[in-house]
Amino acid sequence: MSEPWWISVVKGLVLINLLLLVFSYATLIERKVIGRMQLRYGPNRSGPFGIAQPFADLLKLIRKESFFPAAAVDVLYVLAPLTAAFAAMTAFAVIPFGPGWEVAGYHIAGQMVDVPIGLILVFAIGSVGIYGFIVGGWASESKYSLLGSMRTCAQLVSYEVSLALSVLGVVIMGQSLSLPELVEKQNGTIWFVVPQLIGMLVFLFAGTAETSRAPFDLPEAEQELVAGYHTEYGGMRWGLFTMAEYINLITLSGLAVTLFFGGWLGPWLPGPVWFLVKLIIILFVFIWLRTTVPRLRYDQLMRFGWKVLLPVATVNAVVTAFFVVLI
Amino acid sequence: MADTNPAFGSLKGFAVTFKQLFKKPITQQYPEYKRPVYPRWRGRHRLWRHENGLEKCVGCSLCAAACPADCIRVVAAENTPYDRVSAGERYARIYEINISRCIFCGYCELACPFDAITLGNEYELSEYNRDDQIYTKDMLLAPPIKQVPVADPELYDTPIPYYKSHS
Numbered sequence: 072m073s074e075p076w077w078i079s080v081v082k083g084l085v086l087i088n089l090l091l092l093v094f095s096y097a098t099l100i101e102r103k104v105i106g107r108m109q110l111r112y113g114p115n116r117s118g119p120f121g122i123a124q125p126f127a128d129l130l131k132l133i134r135k136e137s138f139f140p141a142a143a144v145d146v147l148y149v150l151a152p153l154t155a156a157f158a159a160m161t162a163f164a165v166i167p168f169g170p171g172w173e174v175a176g177y178h179i180a181g182q183m184v185d186v187p188i189g190l191i192l193v194f195a196i197g198s199v200g201i202y203g204f205i206v207g208g209w210a211s212e213s214k215y216s217l218l219g220s221m222r223t224c225a226q227l228v229s230y231e232v233s234l235a236l237s238v239l240g241v242v243i244m245g246q247s248l249s250l251p252e253l254v255e256k257q258n259g260t261i262w263f264v265v266p267q268l269i270g271m272l273v274f275l276f277a278g279t280a281e282t283s284r285a286p287f288d289l290p291e292a293e294q295e296l297v298a299g300y301h302t303e304y305g306g307m308r309w310g311l312f313t314m315a316e317y318i319n320l321i322t323l324s325g326l327a328v329t330l331f332f333g334g335w336l337g338p339w340l341p342g343p344v345w346f347l348v349k350l351i352i353i354l355f356v357f358i359w360l361r362t363t364v365p366r367l368r369y370d371q372l373m374r375f376g377w378k379v380l381l382p383v384a385t386v387n388a389v390v391t392a393f394f395v396v397l398i
Numbered sequence: 399m400a401d402t403n404p405a406f407g408s409l410k411g412f413a414v415t416f417k418q419l420f421k422k423p424i425t426q427q428y429p430e431y432k433r434p435v436y437p438r439w440r441g442r443h444r445l446w447r448h449e450n451g452l453e454k455c456v457g458c459s460l461c462a463a464a465c466p467a468d469c470i471r472v473v474a475a476e477n478t479p480y481d482r483v484s485a486g487e488r489y490a491r492i493y494e495i496n497i498s499r500c501i502f503c504g505y506c507e508l509a510c511p512f513d514a515i516t517l518g519n520e521y522e523l524s525e526y527n528r529d530d531q532i533y534t535k536d537m538l539l540a541p542p543i544k545q546v547p548v549a550d551p552e553l554y555d556t557p558i559p560y561y562k563s564h565s
Contacts, residue, residue, distance in 0.1 A: 108415045110424045363415045364408065 095125035135306035147210035152311035155203025159318035162196040165189035166325040169342035189250040208300030219299025223290035229376040230280040236384035237273035240391040254334035264331040278323045285361040324353040434549035442520040445538040454514035456486030464509035469499035493535035513561040
């Protein structure tokens with residue numbers, strides 16, 4: 072028996088709040104970890120160990136003045152951050168965090184919606200989210216924003232190709248586009264990370280660029296390029312853009328866990344716990360990467376995307392297909 | 399080999415940042431811990447009196463003339479036998495320092511012929527109101543309310559100038 076509508080509603084509410092909680096504490100953990108790696112403490116003033124910092128940030132952002140640039144296109148200017156945040160939160164719906172449970176005769180799936188083409192859906196919704204970034208820069212009627220959004224557009228479009236190609240190996244090996252099925256394929260055997268190590272590395276690199284994080288954070292290089300598409304945004308609208316970026320990162324890490332690290336699979340502990348542990352490890356790797364590697368120059372970024380990642384991802388997919396057909 | 403390959407160099411960087419994670423941060427938690435300032439640190443001004451209670455300042459306005467930020471205002475008045483304020487012929491009826499304009503260059507203490515004004519070590523000078531940042535003569539004559547820790551002068555080989563040690 073499938074889920075009645077009220078279970079979906081309750082699950083949706085719980086999931087979205089959990090996602091936002093993980094996001095807000097991911098910002099805190101990121102600042103703390105980067106701080107410790109630079110021999111600083113990171114935020115430690117609001118509450119013990121800075122526990123209340125995400126809420127302090129939220130209050131500060133909400134209470135800030137809500138301003139418009141005089142020449143901004145009103146509707147698009149407001150809609151752009153909403154689109155980005157909406158798409159980011161939607162994409163998480165298909166990430167499976169558990170095998171599903173039978174409770175009182177109802178089957179509760181281990182994800183928000185179980186669609187047979189979950190993997191394609193994640194990329195499709197991610198592309199919709201990119202509109203938020205591009206339109207936001209264009210609608211602010213500022214040359215820095217416009218240039219920034221063009222930069223973002225070029226980077227995201229270039230790296231999306233490699234990102235999609237890098238998971239092709241897993242799809243060929245798992246012979247499915249449904250995320251829970253791909254996880255089940257890893258049950259009992261080795262995780263896909265072992266045969267698809269190159270695919271995993273390409274996925275992580277392209278994913279870093281796709282979520283515009285350091286060292287590929289040219290869309291928001293606040294130190295040297297006057298931020299980018301969100302130069303003219305402030306307060307919670309800016310917060311929504313940042314939130315979209317972080318939730319994209321969480322979704323991407325969740326996707327990496329699902330595709331390469333066996334999703335919820337693991338001994339002793341229940342599935343969601345394993346999923347969360349793996350998610351946090353991947354997030355830590357992203358944070359580690361951010362604080363270690365300096366930002367790339369724009370031509371280096373493009374060269375790396377087209378001349379290194381794309382050929383490697385293509386060759387990886389072709390070789391995988393070759394082996395799958397052969398064996 | 400490993401040193402010339404850029405990929406190995408990047409991996410070495412990851413090891414460095416990971417090791418940093420387990421070191422103690424070098425941050426000094428400021429409001430709780432105040433790092434002792436250098437003994438010749440130039441902070442809040444101080445006006446001085448002679449041992450008999452008379453003010454050292456004679457209202458000559460040399461400090462105001464030397465001030466590059468133009469933050470000192472001196473209005474002098476004559477001492478009378480019945481109302482003797484300073485040791486000289488005249489005294490400073492008004493002596494004000496606008497601490498928000500002061501650049502703490504120390505030219506006033508160099509210009510002063512009687513070592514009446516020196517710069518102390520206090521640096522916590524912020525206020526909620528700009529008017530509160532104009533220090534009057536009474537405030538400058540009184541010892542500062544907030545004191546900051548000062549490092550031991552023996553730790554440094556620079557001599558303390560005469561006008562600092564004999565005010």
